[in-house]
Amino acid sequence: MLSEILTGFQYFIQLDVLIAISIGVLGGLFVGAIPGLTATMAVAILLPVTFGMSPIAGLGLLIGVYKGGIHAGSITAILIHTPGTPAAAATVLDGYPLAKQGKALKALDIDLYSSFTASLISSLVLITVAFPIASIALRFSAPEYFSITFFALTIIGGVSGNSLLKGLISGTIGLLLSVIGLDPMIGVPRFTFGSIALTRGISFIPLLIGMYAFSEILIQLREGRKNLATQEEGKIELKITKSERATFKDFLDVLPTIIRSAFYGVGIGSLPGIGPAIASFLAYSQARKRSKNPEKYGNGSFEGLAAAEAGNNGVTGATLIPLLTLGIPGDTVTAVILGGLLIQGLRPGARLFRDNADMVYGLFMAIILAVILMLIFGYFLIPILNKVVTMSKSILFPSILLLCMVGSYGSAQSSFELLVLFGGGILGYIMRVYEFPLAPINIAFLIGPMVEENFRRSLVFSDGSPLIFVTRPISLFFVVLTFLSIYYIIRNKGAKQEELLD
Amino acid sequence: MKAYLVERYIGIFLCIMAILIYINIPSQIAHIPRVRTLGERPSFFPTVTVFLLFFLSILLIIYTFTGAAKGKNKYYSLNINYEMIVLAIVLTLYYTLFFRLGFFLNSVWFLFFLMYFFGYRKWPVLIALSLLIPYGIQYFFMEIANFYLPKGKFLWW
Numbered sequence: 294m295l296s297e298i299l300t301g302f303q304y305f306i307q308l309d310v311l312i313a314i315s316i317g318v319l320g321g322l323f324v325g326a327i328p329g330l331t332a333t334m335a336v337a338i339l340l341p342v343t344f345g346m347s348p349i350a351g352l353g354l355l356i357g358v359y360k361g362g363i364h365a366g367s368i369t370a371i372l373i374h375t376p377g378t379p380a381a382a383a384t385v386l387d388g389y390p391l392a393k394q395g396k397a398l399k400a401l402d403i404d405l406y407s408s409f410t411a412s413l414i415s416s417l418v419l420i421t422v423a424f425p426i427a428s429i430a431l432r433f434s435a436p437e438y439f440s441i442t443f444f445a446l447t448i449i450g451g452v453s454g455n456s457l458l459k460g461l462i463s464g465t466i467g468l469l470l471s472v473i474g475l476d477p478m479i480g481v482p483r484f485t486f487g488s489i490a491l492t493r494g495i496s497f498i499p500l501l502i503g504m505y506a507f508s509e510i511l512i513q514l515r516e517g518r519k520n521l522a523t524q525e526e527g528k529i530e531l532k533i534t535k536s537e538r539a540t541f542k543d544f545l546d547v548l549p550t551i552i553r554s555a556f557y558g559v560g561i562g563s564l565p566g567i568g569p570a571i572a573s574f575l576a577y578s579q580a581r582k583r584s585k586n587p588e589k590y591g592n593g594s595f596e597g598l599a600a601a602e603a604g605n606n607g608v609t610g611a612t613l614i615p616l617l618t619l620g621i622p623g624d625t626v627t628a629v630i631l632g633g634l635l636i637q638g639l640r641p642g643a644r645l646f647r648d649n650a651d652m653v654y655g656l657f658m659a660i661i662l663a664v665i666l667m668l669i670f671g672y673f674l675i676p677i678l679n680k681v682v683t684m685s686k687s688i689l690f691p692s693i694l695l696l697c698m699v700g701s702y703g704s705a706q707s708s709f710e711l712l713v714l715f716g717g718g719i720l721g722y723i724m725r726v727y728e729f730p731l732a733p734i735n736i737a738f739l740i741g742p743m744v745e746e747n748f749r750r751s752l753v754f755s756d757g758s759p760l761i762f763v764t765r766p767i768s769l770f771f772v773v774l775t776f777l778s779i780y781y782i783i784r785n786k787g788a789k790q791e792e793l794l795d
Numbered sequence: 796m797k798a799y800l801v802e803r804y805i806g807i808f809l810c811i812m813a814i815l816i817y818i819n820i821p822s823q824i825a826h827i828p829r830v831r832t833l834g835e836r837p838s839f840f841p842t843v844t845v846f847l848l849f850f851l852s853i854l855l856i857i858y859t860f861t862g863a864a865k866g867k868n869k870y871y872s873l874n875i876n877y878e879m880i881v882l883a884i885v886l887t888l889y890y891t892l893f894f895r896l897g898f899f900l901n902s903v904w905f906l907f908f909l910m911y912f913f914g915y916r917k918w919p920v921l922i923a924l925s926l927l928i929p930y931g932i933q934y935f936f937m938e939i940a941n942f943y944l945p946k947g948k949f950l951w952w
Contacts, residue, residue, distance in 0.1 A: 476837035687913035703942040
């Protein structure tokens with residue numbers, strides 16, 4: 294084990310890795326600070342860039358963007374009353390009132406310390422539990438993997454949107470898209486319509502970029518060009534002086550709230566499909582229930598701000614647990630990070646921990662460095678990020694479109710990828726407008742071949758009998774869990790979410 | 796349009812799609828006899844998935860006739876506006892000219908036009924960014940990330 298940790302450290306302590314993580318965190322901070330640009334979008338756009346990098350550098354870049362992006366979404370929430378990312382929606386509740394009271398800098402500091410502490414806790418939980426879970430998962434074979442992926446797909450379909458039915462339809466479309474190309478077991482072409490380009494299947498990079506980045510631009514264009522103008526209205530002017538900054542005592546006052554909220558984030562993050570926005574609202578509502586001053590919540594409470602921010606950042610490490618140990622992405626960002634792992638030739642799951650443990654240790658070190666850099670850059674770059682929040686989208690969007698196209702083209706050096714990008718963007722736009730969640734389609738598309746392979750392998754073991762899924766204890770457990778979850782989701786759909794948001 | 800009507804049409808569309816895909820399975824997936832050691836045929840999983848899509852689409856259609864769906868005061872609109880149509884034309888042009896003009900030249904006009912169209916009016920910045928961003932992207936992808944980007948038929952630049 295020690296030799297693997299040392300080899301992991303050797304992978305990690307390379308100049309290209311350190312530069313990649315730094316650029317990732319910086320990029321994430323800038324992207325998150327611009328309203329309308331999400332961490333998922335940034336991770337998707339940067340995915341092709343990781344092609345030529347070492348695995349730790351490439352994944353460090355993506356994780357840096359993710360961590361930085363989730364935190365920076367709160368900067369606009371505090372300064373211009375607009376969450377930079379959906380995860381920061383609860384931060385607006387107390388962040389903006391605090392800024393209006395002249396405490397913008399202190400609010401930004403508390404927000405940063407909460408993000409850092411929660412992100413660190415979440416990453417430490419990931420490091421602590423990943424190896425034990427992976428060692429259990431090593432005993433799984435095809436039926437267990439099929440039942441787990443089926444369970445995850447059902448949960449993601451059920452909870453990631455407002456409608457179970459729409460989520461399941463989205464996931465089924467993802468599965469159908471994943472069968473295009475060569476059959477995973479025999480290699481027979483399927484639905485290629487005679488096209489050589491389709492024989493390779495639909496590339497996930499242009500599809501993901503199209504669905505998350507291109508469709509986001511289309512969504513922003515719905516309101517016309519005026520929506521792209523610089524958002525100066527209502528912006529709080531930031532006075533950066535030492536006396537305005539948060540002190541260590543201010544941090545200690547909210548530390549218990551941060552720790553509790555971080556664990557809510559960890560809990561939500563380790564379940565598939567729920568995501569940081571819900572974690573943030575849940576942490577916020579629980580903190581208000583426990584608070585001695587609940588009346589301050591919504592009117593400028595540092596506790597409320599810390600709870601919301603710790604809640605969403607608590608998700609960032611935990612959401613990697615199912616991804617790394619079982620190969621199942623829990624949300625949209627981890628679906629894209631799964632793409633990054635596949636690009637590097639690493640198939641996440643229990644075998645990754647057995648065969649590439651050194652790489653996993655290197656990755657854990659990269660995650661911790663990303664969290665520390667988020668704190669350092671976040672602290673010193675506040676004056677610059679303050680300017681970025683009102684950056685003109687009329688410059689940004691064409692540049693992002695260009696990056697999307699280059700990244701998609703470069704992923705296979707083929708113009709067909711540009712068509713997949715445009716198709717993915719249009720499909721993503723239609724789905725978002727009609728409220729079909731994007732997470733199930735993408736996750737199903739990525740893990741579709743794994744689902745099919747395990748399903749068919751299971752039937753080979755059982756000589757065609759589907760009873761194999763209910764005669765093996767772990768598989769049976771997940772099958773039962775799937776049906777119970779569907780029942781629970783149908784019974785509680787809507788009511789709980791509305792209650793939480795109220 | 797009312798949300799439940801849109802959902803009903805989507806359900807009908809998906810139903811038709813599922814039927815069309817099912818009809819196309821024999822022509823799009825070679826028929827291989829079931830071999831015990833290889834398990835189910837290549838068409839097995841797509842068939843199961845198509846049936847699932849068909850079943851879920853029927854459920855969606857049925858749901859739109861219920862009181863719960865009709866009672867929602869919700870509207871959907873794709874809201875395809877002038878800006879989106881212009882963007883579609885520009886992207887089609889960009890795609891068509893990608894190999895003829897090459898990445899750099901093609902991206903210069905693309906960026907310049909879109910930034911101007913989206914409302915940016917500071918001319919020196921507009922011109923500088925239209926040249927520098929494509930150059931920077933080309934340099935990064937070709938020199939650092941080792942990607943090939945088309946140079947086009949006008950190699951004078």
